[in-house]
Amino acid sequence: MNPAPVFTFTCPVKTNSGNKALEHLPVELAGLNAGNPLIITSRKAVGQKAIQTLLDAFGDSGMTLGLFDGVTTTANPDLIEHLKSIYLEKKYDAIIALGGYGVVDAAKVLNLAVSLKTADAHKLSPATPIRGHLSPLVVVPTAAASGLETSKFAHFNHMIYSSEYLAPNLVVMDPRLTRGADGKTIAATGLAALGRAVEAQISADHNPFRDAYSFAAIRFIKENLPAAVKKPSDKKASLAVLNAASMSGCAASDTKSARLHKLGQVFYDIQHIPPGVIMAMCLPHVLGDDLKEGACDLAALLHPLVGDDEFARTPAAKRAETALAVLGRFLSDLYGTLGKDLPRNLKEACVPGYRMEDILDGLGQDEEGRYLKTVVERITG
Amino acid sequence: MSIVKDIQSGRKPLKRAYVGIFLWFTGRAIQATARVDQEVKKEFDNLPDDFTFSLGCLPDGPCMVIGKEKGKVKYLGSNPGKRHVHVRLAIKSVDAAFLILSFQEGTAVATTRNRLITDGEVPYALAVIRILDIVEVYLLPKIIASLAVKRYPKGWSIGRKLGGRIGVYTRTLLGI
Amino acid sequence: MLLPDYYEFCCRVKIVAGHDALEKIPDLLIERGAKKPLIITDKGVAGAGLIDIVTRALRDRVFADLIADNVPPDSDLRVVNQLAGLYHDNACDAIIAVGGGSVMDTAKGVNIVVSENATDLMAFSGVGALKRPLKPLIAVPTTAGTGSEVTQVAVIKDHEKHLKMAFGSYFLLPDISVLDSRMTMTMPPFITAMTGMDAMSHAVEAYYCLQKNPLSDAHALAAVNMIYQYLPIVAKNPADQDARLSMAVGACLAGIAFSNSMVGLVHNLGHATGSVCGVPHGMCMAIMLPYGLEYNMHKREDAMAGLLLPMAGEAVYRDTPPAQRAAKVVSLIRQLNADLNTITGGRHARFFQEVRDRDGKPMVPREVLPEIARAALSDGASIYNPEDTDYDDNLMVLEAAWEGKPLDRNKVKKG
Numbered sequence: 001m002n003p004a005p006v007f008t009f010t011c012p013v014k015t016n017s018g019n020k021a022l023e024h025l026p027v028e029l030a031g032l033n034a035g036n037p038l039i040i041t042s043r044k045a046v047g048q049k050a051i052q053t054l055l056d057a058f059g060d061s062g063m064t065l066g067l068f069d070g071v072t073t074t075a076n077p078d079l080i081e082h083l084k085s086i087y088l089e090k091k092y093d094a095i096i097a098l099g100g101y102g103v104v105d106a107a108k109v110l111n112l113a114v115s116l117k118t119a120d121a122h123k124l125s126p127a128t129p130i131r132g133h134l135s136p137l138v139v140v141p142t143a144a145a146s147g148l149e150t151s152k153f154a155h156f157n158h159m160i161y162s163s164e165y166l167a168p169n170l171v172v173m174d175p176r177l178t179r180g181a182d183g184k185t186i187a188a189t190g191l192a193a194l195g196r197a198v199e200a201q202i203s204a205d206h207n208p209f210r211d212a213y214s215f216a217a218i219r220f221i222k223e224n225l226p227a228a229v230k231k232p233s234d235k236k237a238s239l240a241v242l243n244a245a246s247m248s249g250c251a252a253s254d255t256k257s258a259r260l261h262k263l264g265q266v267f268y269d270i271q272h273i274p275p276g277v278i279m280a281m282c283l284p285h286v287l288g289d290d291l292k293e294g295a296c297d298l299a300a301l302l303h304p305l306v307g308d309d310e311f312a313r314t315p316a317a318k319r320a321e322t323a324l325a326v327l328g329r330f331l332s333d334l335y336g337t338l339g340k341d342l343p344r345n346l347k348e349a350c351v352p353g354y355r356m357e358d359i360l361d362g363l364g365q366d367e368e369g370r371y372l373k374t375v376v377e378r379i380t381g
Numbered sequence: 382m383s384i385v386k387d388i389q390s391g392r393k394p395l396k397r398a399y400v401g402i403f404l405w406f407t408g409r410a411i412q413a414t415a416r417v418d419q420e421v422k423k424e425f426d427n428l429p430d431d432f433t434f435s436l437g438c439l440p441d442g443p444c445m446v447i448g449k450e451k452g453k454v455k456y457l458g459s460n461p462g463k464r465h466v467h468v469r470l471a472i473k474s475v476d477a478a479f480l481i482l483s484f485q486e487g488t489a490v491a492t493t494r495n496r497l498i499t500d501g502e503v504p505y506a507l508a509v510i511r512i513l514d515i516v517e518v519y520l521l522p523k524i525i526a527s528l529a530v531k532r533y534p535k536g537w538s539i540g541r542k543l544g545g546r547i548g549v550y551t552r553t554l555l556g557i
Numbered sequence: 558m559l560l561p562d563y564y565e566f567c568c569r570v571k572i573v574a575g576h577d578a579l580e581k582i583p584d585l586l587i588e589r590g591a592k593k594p595l596i597i598t599d600k601g602v603a604g605a606g607l608i609d610i611v612t613r614a615l616r617d618r619v620f621a622d623l624i625a626d627n628v629p630p631d632s633d634l635r636v637v638n639q640l641a642g643l644y645h646d647n648a649c650d651a652i653i654a655v656g657g658g659s660v661m662d663t664a665k666g667v668n669i670v671v672s673e674n675a676t677d678l679m680a681f682s683g684v685g686a687l688k689r690p691l692k693p694l695i696a697v698p699t700t701a702g703t704g705s706e707v708t709q710v711a712v713i714k715d716h717e718k719h720l721k722m723a724f725g726s727y728f729l730l731p732d733i734s735v736l737d738s739r740m741t742m743t744m745p746p747f748i749t750a751m752t753g754m755d756a757m758s759h760a761v762e763a764y765y766c767l768q769k770n771p772l773s774d775a776h777a778l779a780a781v782n783m784i785y786q787y788l789p790i791v792a793k794n795p796a797d798q799d800a801r802l803s804m805a806v807g808a809c810l811a812g813i814a815f816s817n818s819m820v821g822l823v824h825n826l827g828h829a830t831g832s833v834c835g836v837p838h839g840m841c842m843a844i845m846l847p848y849g850l851e852y853n854m855h856k857r858e859d860a861m862a863g864l865l866l867p868m869a870g871e872a873v874y875r876d877t878p879p880a881q882r883a884a885k886v887v888s889l890i891r892q893l894n895a896d897l898n899t900i901t902g903g904r905h906a907r908f909f910q911e912v913r914d915r916d917g918k919p920m921v922p923r924e925v926l927p928e929i930a931r932a933a934l935s936d937g938a939s940i941y942n943p944e945d946t947d948y949d950d951n952l953m954v955l956e957a958a959w960e961g962k963p964l965d966r967n968k969v970k971k972g
């Protein structure tokens with residue numbers, strides 16, 4: 001178990017997943033004492049069909065819904081302040097974030113703003129003290145998810161907010177919204193989930209509560225991502241990938257050492273490459289180094305990756321290297337399936353040379369930052 | 382113009398109508414089964430004299446109420462009025478009700494999928510679920526009913542199956 | 558790992574676990590703006606000196622002198638109201654519940670009254686009556702078994718009106734559960750064994766009952782692994798601190814699993830046996846668990862086989878042919894009961910015939926089995942059991958569990 005004398009774990013998020021999950025929303029909101037939700041989304045990112053599916057799910061509820069569908073990657077405090085005043089004026093009582101990535105980040109910060117009421121959104125910062133529950137926040141992810149939607153983090157305006165109260169109360173995954181994206185999109189979602197879950201599973205501060213989330217996430221990705229990528233209309237496979245993404249976010253909230261996460265995030269912030277793509281490039285290198293140095297418990301990856309039979313067949317001393325080999329094959333199969341749609345290195349990802357300086361700066365100057373730079377060198381291509 | 386649009390949630394008249402008709406039908410069927418089937422009769426006999434239960438869908442969807450009156454089981458329409466409702470089965474949405482009432486999900490499966498909110502004393506609620514299971518076996522062809530209930534009864538005599546089914550159907554339609 | 562067509566999972570409780578986890582409580586309270594908790598417990602827990610350990614951990618940082626130790630073994634509405642009064646009179650701002658199931662239930666009831674300013678607790682009974690977070694509630698379990706530190710239900714009895722009120726809401730989940738090895742160190746082997754088997758039954762039933770889902774599965778597998786490994790150790794060496802903590806963690810994982818996936822026949826018949834004969838819950842669980850597995854095996858053989866690896870480890874798993882893995886799980890549970898029986902000098906009963914009260918009188922005479930079988934029809938756990946159960950099924954299983962003979966699986970009516 002965890003070597004620390006005392007360990008803690010929290011996952012404040014309730015999970016609803018599956019057929020007609022959206023139609024339970026009116027009852028779920030009522031359970032949170034809310035009946036007048038504001039939907040925050042990006043029409044450009046999720047599409048009109050997804051928005052209409054969500055709105056239709058409220059059919060027969062008699063509710064009135066607010067809809068803001070213009071979240072962009074450049075959402076800023078002005079927008080939050082504007083939305084906050086509308087929220088308060090129109091007496092909305094919950095936020096539903098439809099989508100992933102920046103949509104959810106903005107929704108989390110908006111939730112902070114409306115819950116604190118008096119604070120000017122421009123003055124919010126990661127240092128703003130959060131002492132208790134915020135207003136209800138529901139996340140409804142589509143196929144394009146970073147996995148951090150369910151986490152306690154919000155990346156907003158070049159800052160990282162972190163508080164367990166920022167995590168959503170509820171995540172609702174419905175196959176009507178999670179299937180049908182292209183293979184490239186679902187691959188990025190799945191690979192980010194894999195990276196975060198792997199990181200949680202092997203880090204020294206793991207504990208059985210968090211392991212439950214990372215174990216299930218790794219198993220789901222291994223079993224379902226190839227099918228979801230080959231056939232994005234596969235309802236069950238894509239829903240399983242989104243489940244894994246959600247679980248990986250819960251695990252990520254409590255993981256301290258997160259090298260893959262950091263690499264993925266830096267490239268996302270500066271170049272808008274989905275973090276999963278970068279995490280997949282880096283994963284073999286980072287884990288390979290770990291194996292050489294015996295630094296992390298890579299053996300813990302084998303069971304979720306291969307299941308009972310193969311795990312029981314593999315001698316304890318071989319588990320770490322077998323796990324790494326399995327991961328390597330898994331990734332190369334995906335590269336094989338997706339071809340040009342999944343870049344294998346920074347060159348294929350068309351990261352311009354002039355951006356590299358910013359990216360390397362973003363990795364920091366400490367020991368970890370210096371190490372991560374060596375990883376970046378190896379994925380340049 | 383505000384950047385936030387207000388949208389009135391729509392209606393689902395077709396599903397609502399189906400659910401409404403089906404609840405009406407099930408209500409009548411329970412009344413009929415209680416006359417025809419010994420086991421259902423026994424379940425009702427063990428319940429209090431003013432026993433009432435409702436099956437409906439949230440937030441204000443169709444509903445049916447069954448109650449005992451002077452020892453007889455009656456379908457009481459959609460509104461319990463002033464009667465005390467001992468067991469309230471509430472389906473979370475009209476769509477979930479559609480899943481259940483079109484037999485894509487049986488009562489037990491729907492419960493395990495958190496589609497139903499059960500309110501009231503547990504022994505009463507269980508009696509209601511047992512009654513609904515038997516009624517489903519009467520109403521549906523085996524192939525559908527065996528999906529809806531956990532264990533399709535093997536021990537039923539041909540008489541109970543056929544005689545009972547005909548009895549339930551005629552009584553349901555005639556409302557006796 | 559299967560993805561059900563639809564599932565829900567929720568455990569919002571913050572888990573704090575360790576050999577001195579109690580010392581974290583002051584910080585956790587202060588973070589939540591609280592500094593004057595009401596400590597709710599029972600005489601047994603206080604008498605064992607456990608409250609002293611708790612108050613010592615709090616004393617310098619927060620107010621720790623308000624202790625109510627009058628929770629009866631069966632939760633009682635009057636006590637709930639009295640403790641709520643105490644909370645108000647002393648302007649408390651949080652609740653710390655130290656004990657087992659009844660203490661947790663009582664504390665949850667008190668929390669409803671004080672948070673909602675309720676005069677009539679009944680108004681909040683049922684599912685979904687609570688709509689907002691309650692006052693901070695910290696649960697400190699003193700048995701590694703019930704899992705009530707992570708469940709969203711409470712049962713309060715109104716002894717005057719002979720009513721049993723059930724409450725269910727995610728807002729009833731404690732904010733924090735503190736798992737500290739010192740809280741279970743003094744539990745005698747006999748109690749340790751049966752509460753441990755209660756936890757085991759939560760994990761196992763959660764893994765094969767109808768509401769199972771990937772997250773409850775992951776918690777259940779981890780729980781089975783820890784409980785199977787550490788239960789015999791703590792029964793033998795009560796002072797083994799690391800093993801005690803592992804049991805507390807295992808029981809909590811099992812609690813998270815079953816509060817999301819629910820339990821089936823084992824609890825169904827176990828609750829009925831408890832209410833008809835007064836047999837302790839954990840003992841019913843230990844006796845019934847092999848039978849629950851046998852009764853449902855034709856529907857859930859794969860899931861049951863999946864318990865073998867976390868229980869027995871790689872070697873046993875490899876040596877058992879796939880078709881025999883589920884049966885092997887049953888025999889390992891029986892063997893565990895037998896081992897606990899030996900360790901406790903015969904006090905841990907293996908079948909109902911063996912259960913005796915303090916005076917050595919049999920607690921479950923064979924003649925009451927029909928009454929138990931009938932009572933079980935009124936218990937909600939039957940809904941989540943994979944196979945249907947009626948009176949005859951219940952009686953058949955109870956007869957076998959009384960004699961201690963494996964269930965004749967050919968006689969199970971299969972649907």
Ligand SMILES: [Fe+2]
Pocket residue numbers: 703755756758759824838842
């Ligand atoms: Fe139990």
